[in-house]
Amino acid sequence: MIHSIKSNNSNFKCVTLHSGFNVILADRNHNDQSENKKTRNGAGKTTLVEIIHFCLGSQVTANSVFKNENLKGWSFILELDIANKIYNIERFTDSPGKIYIDGDVSTLSFDCKYDKKAKRYYVSPNAFNKAMLEDFYGIEASENNEEYLPSFRELISYAVRRNVDGYRSAFEFFSRQKASSVQICNSFFLNLSMEYAGQFQSLKERKKGIEDFKNATKSGIIGPFRLNIGELSTEVITRQRDVDAFKKQLEAFQIHPQYEDISKEANSLTNEIHALTNALILRQQLLERYEVSYSDDEPALPVDDIMKIYSEAGVLFQASVLQPLSEVIDFHKAIVSNRKEYLCNEITSLRKEIAEISRQISDLSIQRSEKMRILETHGALAEYVLIQDRYAKAKQLLEDAKRRLESAEYIEDSKSRLKIENQELLIKSRRDYNERIQIREQAISLFRTNTEFLYPEAGTLTIDLKETGYAFGVDIKSSRSQGVNYMKVFCYDMVLAELGRSRNRYPNFLVHDSTIFDGVDERQVARALILAQLKSENLGYQYICLLNSDMVPYQEFDDEFSSLFNSNVVLKISDDQENGGLLGIRF
Numbered sequence: 001m002i003h004s005i006k007s008n009n010s011n012f013k014c015v016t017l018h019s020g021f022n023v024i025l026a027d028r029n030h031n032d033q034s035e036n037k038k039t040r041n042g043a044g045k046t047t048l049v050e051i052i053h054f055c056l057g058s059q060v061t062a063n064s065v066f067k068n069e070n071l072k073g074w075s076f077i078l079e080l081d082i083a084n085k086i087y088n089i090e091r092f093t094d095s096p097g098k099i100y101i102d103g104d105v106s107t108l109s110f111d112c113k114y115d116k117k118a119k120r121y122y123v124s125p126n127a128f129n130k131a132m133l134e135d136f137y138g139i140e141a142s143e144n145n146e147e148y149l150p151s152f153r154e155l156i157s158y159a160v161r162r163n164v165d166g167y168r169s170a171f172e173f174f175s176r177q178k179a180s181s182v183q184i185c186n187s188f189f190l191n192l193s194m195e196y197a198g199q200f201q202s203l204k205e206r207k208k209g210i211e212d213f214k215n216a217t218k219s220g221i222i223g224p225f226r227l228n229i230g231e232l233s234t235e236v237i238t239r240q241r242d243v244d245a246f247k248k249q250l251e252a253f254q255i256h257p258q259y260e261d262i263s264k265e266a267n268s269l270t271n272e273i274h275a276l277t278n279a280l281i282l283r284q285q286l287l288e289r290y291e292v293s294y295s296d297d298e299p300a301l302p303v304d305d306i307m308k309i310y311s312e313a314g315v316l317f318q319a320s321v322l323q324p325l326s327e328v329i330d331f332h333k334a335i336v337s338n339r340k341e342y343l344c345n346e347i348t349s350l351r352k353e354i355a356e357i358s359r360q361i362s363d364l365s366i367q368r369s370e371k372m373r374i375l376e377t378h379g380a381l382a383e384y385v386l387i388q389d390r391y392a393k394a395k396q397l398l399e400d401a402k403r404r405l406e407s408a409e410y411i412e413d414s415k416s417r418l419k420i421e422n423q424e425l426l427i428k429s430r431r432d433y434n435e436r437i438q439i440r441e442q443a444i445s446l447f448r449t450n451t452e453f454l455y456p457e458a459g460t461l462t463i464d465l466k467e468t469g470y471a472f473g474v475d476i477k478s479s480r481s482q483g484v485n486y487m488k489v490f491c492y493d494m495v496l497a498e499l500g501r502s503r504n505r506y507p508n509f510l511v512h513d514s515t516i517f518d519g520v521d522e523r524q525v526a527r528a529l530i531l532a533q534l535k536s537e538n539l540g541y542q543y544i545c546l547l548n549s550d551m552v553p554y555q556e557f558d559d560e561f562s563s564l565f566n567s568n569v570v571l572k573i574s575d576d577q578e579n580g581g582l583l584g585i586r587f
Helices: 045-055 125-137 152-159 179-189 194-219 229-252 259-296 303-312 319-377 381-435 437-454 482-500 522-539 559-567
Strands: 002-007 021-027 075-082 085-092 099-102 113-115 120-123 460-466 469-475 509-512 542-548 569-574
Touching: 002 045, 021 045, 021 522, 045 075, 045 085, 045 542, 075 125, 120 125, 125 152, 152 179, 152 482, 152 509, 179 194, 179 469, 179 482, 194 381, 194 469, 229 381, 259 319, 381 437, 381 460, 437 460, 437 482, 437 522, 469 482, 482 509, 482 522, 522 542, 522 559, 559 569
Parallel strands: 021 542, 021 569, 509 542
Antiparallel strands: 002 075, 075 085, 085 099, 099 120, 113 120, 460 469
């Protein structure tokens, strides 16, 4: 239980609580002429709820009341029972990262750090919340079960609901609560299997993830990612062949240390061979022409033959002409003879040159052939590195194709696999669900009893098991108004408080803000307060109610309960003065 709520600032109105029924009343002065300008929100009921959460390790956001400059230097102290021992938990607005704990810290499930300056033990909010899961609720977290466990902050938010959001649904403590959190928390409260609840949510999230991925691939958000197994299989085969080819090249590759020099020598020999070949062709062409010219040269006709030809034509030469003609013919014969001798010499010379050039070409070709054999059987380091790079890229492309193929294959049959897993889980959880029938009947019966106390007709609490996991529901016949919806939350919270009494460890308190009575018929408000008083006193847990004075349905109370109600008002706060509120200041 919570024994008290205090502060280091003297303006704060200390709240001292007792076991059973507690009322904190927010009042206002009806005689004040400016009452219409006053708001009960300034009294501090909501702030008191926030202080409880602040001391119990809640996150301090930028717009939190504890960030207000007017609270600079303030601390708040929560005196409460943890594991049957009393502790003071203090947290400062200036340093919310430390939660100071006064009491026997040796029995708690976390290692405290020691503040030498303050001479006190403290823990971080994260360490505090992790430890309180075991110390408050008896839940031991380990690496194997963390996925299926609620957090302390989630569970405590059902015992101390915050804001209007906390009262909209019996099974949620705020409107944007994750479905997995709702399932696991309520499974714990109703003594169902948290593990199965977590597994159902895991399957649901996996299915949603697969659907989201498929939709993303179709829309092109994640790029050109094909899901066609046939196309991807072909790509994998093609990529594998490329990898094998490059691997084979690397395995057969031999690096020659003088590869580059040999390559240059081979190129030089090739150039020489090309030059000699060109020279050889030119000489062969010249030889051919000389040989043709040599064979075409014939001796000139004799003088007698020339005279015969001309006499037949009727031309006769004088003796003075015949002598020069004979000399010309002899001269011509000499020229032809000299030319033939020249061509013969040239032909002989060309044949020798051609033979020499052919020999040189042959020698160079042999040399180049030796170089080329070396180059063919060896390679350069740069070439080897290049093949290695291509091999690495080919492997990367292959692995990428394989991953995409695996993803496509997984996605194609994922629904079937998930359906099988879901059915297997459903069989196991159904067996467990049926074995816990007495626990479910107890919760259902308690909710029915609570609603019968408030309304003429009993309400129903349903705890079902479907293919998606546990399904929870509450219903009261007259449930159209928001007020009746709030009473669903009230009756369910009373069920959880009563079920919690059977556990070894459970917070022995339940806190309701006045929000839970907004729009509720005065008769039901009265019956709810009476029920809370009876249950808390008889079962031995603490009920703390924060009410506005004009919401108290005194006319629906009998004299005995009116007296009992007034005797359990542990604090009155007001907005009729600057210092009338919980904090004793206004801002």
